[in-house]
Amino acid sequence: MYVTLSGEHRSAFRSTSRDIATAPPHLKLAANSALYFEGDEVSHVYIIEDGVVRLTRVLEDGRRQVIAFGYPGDIVGFPARGLHNTDCDALTPVRLRPIRRCVLEDGAQDPDLHAALLDAAMDEISAMQDHFMMLGCKNAPEKVASFIKSMADRHGMMAADGANVHLPMGRADIADFLGLTMETVSRCFTALRKDGVIRLNGAQSVVIVSMERLARHALGQNTPAPRERHCPTLAA
Amino acid sequence: MYVTLSGEHRSAFRSTSRDIATAPPHLKLAANSALYFEGDEVSHVYIIEDGVVRLTRVLEDGRRQVIAFGYPGDIVGFPARGLHNTDCDALTPVRLRPIRRCVLEDGAQDPDLHAALLDAAMDEISAMQDHFMMLGCKNAPEKVASFIKSMADRHGMMAADGANVHLPMGRADIADFLGLTMETVSRCFTALRKDGVIRLNGAQSVVIVSMERLARHALGQNTPAPRERHCPTLAA
DNA sequence: GCACCGGATTGACGAGGATCAATCTGAGGC
DNA sequence: GCCTCAGATTGATCCTCGTCAATCCGGTGC
Numbered sequence A, B: 001m002y003v004t005l006s007g008e009h010r011s012a013f014r015s016t017s018r019d020i021a022t023a024p025p026h027l028k029l030a031a032n033s034a035l036y037f038e039g040d041e042v043s044h045v046y047i048i049e050d051g052v053v054r055l056t057r058v059l060e061d062g063r064r065q066v067i068a069f070g071y072p073g074d075i076v077g078f079p080a081r082g083l084h085n086t087d088c089d090a091l092t093p094v095r096l097r098p099i100r101r102c103v104l105e106d107g108a109q110d111p112d113l114h115a116a117l118l119d120a121a122m123d124e125i126s127a128m129q130d131h132f133m134m135l136g137c138k139n140a141p142e143k144v145a146s147f148i149k150s151m152a153d154r155h156g157m158m159a160a161d162g163a164n165v166h167l168p169m170g171r172a173d174i175a176d177f178l179g180l181t182m183e184t185v186s187r188c189f190t191a192l193r194k195d196g197v198i199r200l201n202g203a204q205s206v207v208i209v210s211m212e213r214l215a216r217h218a219l220g221q222n223t224p225a226p227r228e229r230h231c232p233t234l235a236a
Numbered sequence C: 001g002c003a004c005c006g007g008a009t010t011g012a013c014g015a016g017g018a019t020c021a022a023t024c025t026g027a028g029g030c
Numbered sequence D: 001g002c003c004t005c006a007g008a009t010t011g012a013t014c015c016t017c018g019t020c021a022a023t024c025c026g027g028t029g030c
Helices: A007-022 A111-137 A140-154 A171-178 A182-194 A211-218 B007-017 B111-137 B140-154 B171-178 B182-194 B211-218
Strands: A027-029 A034-036 A044-050 A053-058 A064-070 A087-090 A094-100 A164-166 A198-200 A205-208 B027-029 B034-036 B044-050 B053-058 B064-070 B087-090 B094-100 B164-166 B198-200 B205-208
Touching: A053 B111, A064 A111, A064 A171, A064 B111, A111 A140, A111 B053, A111 B064, A111 B111, A111 B171, A140 A164, A140 A171, A140 A182, A140 A205, A140 A211, A171 A182, A171 B111, A182 A198, B064 B111, B064 B171, B111 B140, B140 B164, B140 B171, B140 B182, B140 B205, B140 B211, B171 B182, B182 B198
Parallel strands: none
Antiparallel strands: A027 A094, A034 A087, A044 A094, A053 A064, A053 A087, A164 A205, A198 A205, B027 B094, B034 B087, B044 B094, B053 B064, B053 B087, B164 B205, B198 B205
C-alpha cells in the first residue's frame, strides 16, 4: 500500500536520476517503486512511455488524495516553485522519457517541445476539471461508474461493449481518487455487477457489458426498471 | 486557479503587451456578466487585472461545480482542444488584459511570454491539487475553514488576526466550490462565529479573529476543549 | 415609514456513505 | 497439493451532511 521506501532505496533512485540527467534517454522503474516525492527538487519532467503511475498527496494527518493516474503519453512532474507537489509511484513496471527542467523555463531553447509541454499542461488542467466534477458533484455510484468509463475511454478500448479494462490500481487507490472509502467503492462495483452493467474477472479486470448503461450510471440516470426476471444474470 | 504571476514573469507579460498591440489592451466587464461560456472557441486567454471572476462547469442535470475564483494576477481561459472548458462570469466589475491564443501555440513567436504562460499553467495545476485535497479529503467544517483561510491568504491580507476578508461570491458559490450545500456552508460559518474564530459583518465580510485557530479548524484539529468558562474545568 | 424580495440562517428529519468488523478470494510460496 | 496473507467483499451500525421548510435579515422601491 503505502510505498514507504527506505532511505537506501531513495538514495539509490536519486543516483539513478543523476545518471539520466547526464544523458540516457530512457528510465525504467519497477512496480511499486517511487519516481519522486512531494517536496523534491524538480530536475526533470517525465513522459510516460509505458506503464502506469500514481500521483498522490497526503494531508498532515495521513488522509490521502490520489490526484491522477498517469498513462502512456501523459507527462508527470510539473513543478510548483521548483518543487514536486505530489508523490509519484509506479503501479506497474514503467518506462519513462525524462525532459530536463530547464526546457520548461527557457522557451527559446526548443520552441516546439516547449509548446508541446504547454499543451500537455493545458490538457492536464482540463482533465483535472473533469475530476472536479466527479469529486464535487457526483454521488458514490456515479463516481465509480464514471471512473470505470473514463478508464475504458482512455485505455483506447473503443467504447465497445465487451471491452476488457485492466485496473492496475487497487480499490484503496480508486477510493482515494474518488473521495470515497474502499468499502463504498467495492459496494458500487458489486452493484454494477449485479445490475449486469459490468463483469469482473478478479478484482483488477473489468468487462464492460453495456457501455451505454455504464454511461447512464455515470450520469445518475440509472435505468429505472430494467428488470430481466428470466435471464439468469446471477440472481441477487 | 490561484495562479499568481511570479515577479520575473510579470515583466514578461508587460514587455510583450506592446508586441501584441493588435489585441485590445484592456477589456472591462460589468458585474454579473459573462466573459465566455463552455464550448466557446478560444480566441484569447485573459490576465485578470482587477476584480473577481468565477469559473464554473455544469453537469447535464444542472449540478454545478465552481472550478475556481479568479483574482488579479490570475490567468483564465486556457483552452482544451481549442475550446473553453468552463463558463466564466464576473462577480465584480472586472478589468482584463487579453492575450491572443496564437501565442499559446507558437512558442517561437514570443519565447518569454510563452514560458510565462507555461509557468502560469503549472501554478494552476498546483492550485487545483490543493483544491482536490479539499474536495476529496476534508469534511464540511474543514472545507469552510480552509476556504476562508485561503481567501485571506491570497487576498494579500497578511496572516494577521483582525484581517477583514471580503467575499464577493455568495454562499451558493462557496458551496459549489467546496462540494457542499448552501445550508451546510452557512452552518459552518455560524459554527466558526460562535466559536469566536471569525466575525461576520454581513454575509460578505469576514473578520478573522484568530488566524491560528482558523488554521487549526482547516486541518480538523479543532481546539479540543475551548470550553466557555462557566464551570472551571477541574478534570482529573 | 411599509411592503417586498432575494439571499442567508436556522431547524427537523432522513438518506448516503463512513466506520468497524467479519469473512471471502486469489495469488504466491513451499 | 496446502498454507499464508493481503486485498476485496459483505454486513451492521452510526453520523455527517443533504433535503425540505420556516424564518430572518438587508437592501430596494414606493
